[in-house]
Amino acid sequence: MATGLRRRCGDSTIRPILNANLPTVPWERLIELIEGSEPRDVVVIGDYMLDSYLYGDAERISPEAPVPVVRVVGETAAVGGAGSVAANIAALGDRAWCIGIVGDDDAGRTVRRLLSELGADVSGLMAVSARPTTRKTRLVGLAQHRHRQQMMRIDAEQTEPISPDVVASLLAQLESRLGHCSVICLQDYGKGVVTPELASRAITAARQAGASVLVDPARSPDYSRYAGATLVTPNRSETELVSGLKLPCVAAVAASAERIRSACRTEHVCVTLDAEGIALLTADGRVEHVPTRSRDVYDVTGAGDAVLAALAAATARGASLLEAAAIANVAGGLEVEKFGCVPVTRDEMLGELLRLSHEQLGKRRELTRLLPELERRRRRGERIVFTNGCFDLLHPGHIAYFAECRRLGDVLVVGLNSDASVRGQGKGDDRPIMNEDDRARMLSALADIDYVVLFDEPTPIRLIESIRPDVLAKGEDWAERGVVGREVVERSGGRVVLIRLLEGYSTTALLERIRGRRGSG
Template sequence: MQTVTTKRLKEILRAFKGKEMIVVGDIMLDHFIKGNVSRISPEAPVPVVAVNKEFFVAGGAGNVAVNLAVLGAKPILVSVVGRDAGGELLKDFLRKQNVDISGVAEDYDRPTTQKVRVMAEQQQIVRFDRESKHPVAHDAAATCMQRFNQAVKTAKGVILSDYGKGMLSDKNIKALIDACRKRKIPVCVDPKIDNFKKYKNITCMTPNTKEAWEGSGLAPKSGEEAMENLGQKILKMLNADSILITRSADGMSLFEKGKKKPVTVKATAREVFDVTGAGDTVISVFTLALACGAKLHEAAVLSNYAAGIVVGKSGTATVTPQEIEEVLA
């Protein structure tokens, strides 16, 4: 693998500022209720949580957009919410995070996707979800595509963040990818297994090891040879320019079209506290780096450093260019 200098990585980081990026996908409202447990309810054998903290953040594709904003880019989010209080809370949060929500449409026939987590100390007691997995209503989908077609004229990169909630349909997946290819801008995908094989002709897909095995249809095997065969199969299956498989403690493996051997990037995390949102950070930094002219292996190295930082934080976290620069020093 060609060595990537610290100087080059810092050049790429400094080019992040002001880059227009589009995120298309399923957004959700993550609602956290935190407290302490000191007794069991007399009504049922369940813990009583004395709440001392409650907050909302953007999840799914919304977290990808927030990651891009924190990195200094100008993210335009294309998605849907319901016409409800959750949708208003989510849009308000995103505005405050400097995310352009002009591409977020309201779908009257569905609720805003919400995941409510009740936590005692650092332990999750229960989670309950409000969601619809049906395709987005025709009018809302048309509004989203209209905004995308307008934004893609000046955007430098596109991320498709698929959580299987209906935003990314067979029809618009192809249209989105075709539009990016026509304008020669990178289009990278964080896949949902059900739609894995539909993302053909993309710049990159960033599955974790479990997603890669499930999406390929192969039975999981251990060893580097098995990993190489897996990456090459997915490359051919999707006719992708590259596949970046994230492998937790084993780092990342980058497969490029026309190259027999993958580039392996070793993990940089010193301490793993919470992996929540790490995949969002990886695809955000990786795609933004490509949008700034980075080569695939340069983008992989930079995103690996970012992931190493974010897994050392609690909750759905983000990372700043300054934090990445500090670990490069």
């Protein structure tokens, strides 16, 4: 990675914290933070708005002008702006306390209703009769009735700063909640709610109360209103604007870290860098790069909201800056794969963290490390399938067998006889042909297998008792011999399935052919 950075952007001292070899933040810790036992309370102050979507088939060009004609076939609504942050916080399993304004209109009532349905507290969301609710209406064309493409956005809004009386009312709402919340979010879309006075007084009050203040800034060359906040989350272009620098890559951000922090005027800065992930610039001068994996970007709408919400949720649960940035990086990546402002849920986060952890750690596990992973998958509703064997000299019969096993559930665990266990089977002095490491490596390369765990005993009963699979799979040749672990699995409510074997393939037959050829040669 360092070589790539030098080639594109000059030398740097950036250290990736989530790389393929030695993650600074353990995956288990990130998963633990997301699972979190008790919901936390997070205050969200900012510009609340309604996102409306008009969907229609775009099948012809208007005879009146060279523009598409859209025949509306559906309409949806979602909360946007600070509401999107609150929605994401709720989707991650925490409680959002909303502070801001809406109009005394249908759009404002819809915002309050949608947030209430998500479990957010909207008692701090004031209805202001003289100011309509900010509403963004997106016209979405459907190609062939299904492929969504945003064609136009229409904004109805007033962006003048809110009055001093409204500022005072919102600050009073904040002060009443400071004793209950350890994290305050300021989501500034530049719609007039986060005035310099409100931002400054909110930050001062929160910091004096010992709360962290996380800011998603408006696009502006002046961040003075955010001075003293714990952290600000500008994207690449916003960072360039406030710092006056060109930042084509993460190395450029690292090289200018002090200047960026000085321009932002906050304790820490979390720069979101689209395909390059996140650069975390800390108060003590460190630069930490959290890279992201390549994704199919469908829509960047709401990515910043998802990042701020994940940072807040993780911080409220006791995460370090690095841990919170790593979690936020995953949330932002999941959001851009969705269309519109659709909250990233805790289940989606856990699934992605488990998948990324699986990619990094590989498929081979010790039993003690495997069991917590399987328990998490069970809580997600996934069914565990277990099978076992020596699997010495893989052949097409094995491949077909594993494919059938995988169809029986969501996660396939293969118990693999260790070399000592194989030798105890009396299969011959030259068995196993391949040692346990090679056999485990071969099994791990198969897409149908999720985990490989070795056992030294003659039978896998210890593994089966520990794993308690939903399905215990064996070849049909075990019908007469009795399947080890049947009673354990069925007593736990699981089932045993005997799988038909592919004719013409067996390790024993292959070895006899090999030995025969060697003997005749």
